[in-house]
Amino acid sequence: MIEIKEVSKTYHQGKISTKALSEVSFVVNKKESLGIVGESGSGKSTLLRLIQLMETPSTGDILIDGEPTSKWTEKQKQIQKRKMSMLFQSFNLLSNLTVLDNVILPLKLQQRKDLDKALELLEFVGLSEQKKSYTSQLSGGQKQRVALARSLITNPEILLLDEATSALDDRTTEEILVLLEKVKKSYEPTIVFVSHDLDVIKSSCERVLIIEKGKIVNETRVNQKKVNSMSESYSEKAMRVLSL
Ligand SMILES: Nc1ncnc2c1ncn2[C@@H]1O[C@H](COP(=O)(O)OP(=O)(O)OP(=O)(O)O)[C@@H](O)[C@H]1O
């Protein structure tokens, strides 16, 4: 279980301070799919980087299985980081490596190599035939499939998705969401999916937090009923779309 406890984050650039998060508290339960929705600049990516232990809170703490990570050594943080994988909007693949070498890269960085596992994951994402292609030869949807295979090679307990479908068209988004359902069934990771796209979150998460200007302003369980009207603010729309 991950607990975000009264976390604030302020960035300082010269004389300018930006408060990206204010007193944010919530829990991510093991094996749940938690969505976080909010407008651009609301603090979503900051929150994911804190969960990923890539940044530290200005105040507050991130507890993992009850342990405050602020007290952890670098070694302990490193071990935890290896249990997490992140998927980005921009895929973050290396264009000078083949599809197969991109998938196997996280293991190589840990001085490990498991060719069979990489091939199995390429099969899983439906890209076995492209294993020797370079990523520049792939479509956006195919690139995100490679990134998904790469994210799974370390058997992550936690999968973090930062606008992972936001660069894709509707049909390709749907394909990635179908694949994500397959990932949930096969690997049962804990998922934190951050997006401004309510439909994407609605179809992939069971519980959703709504973030506005660095604060969690609402939380809802997702209801699968159809929605067809609009309301004024983003937060109101989010509550209506997700909880109707
Ligand atoms: N490294 C940084 N240095 C300074 N300010 C930052 C940094 N990262 C984020 N911010 C600021 O913190 C606020 C939250 O940014 P963040 O990237 O978390 O928002 P977001 O919800 O992910 O937005 P988007 O939907 O556009 O990706 C913004 O005002 C942003 O400018």
Ligand SMILES: [Mg+2]
């Ligand atoms: Mg972001």
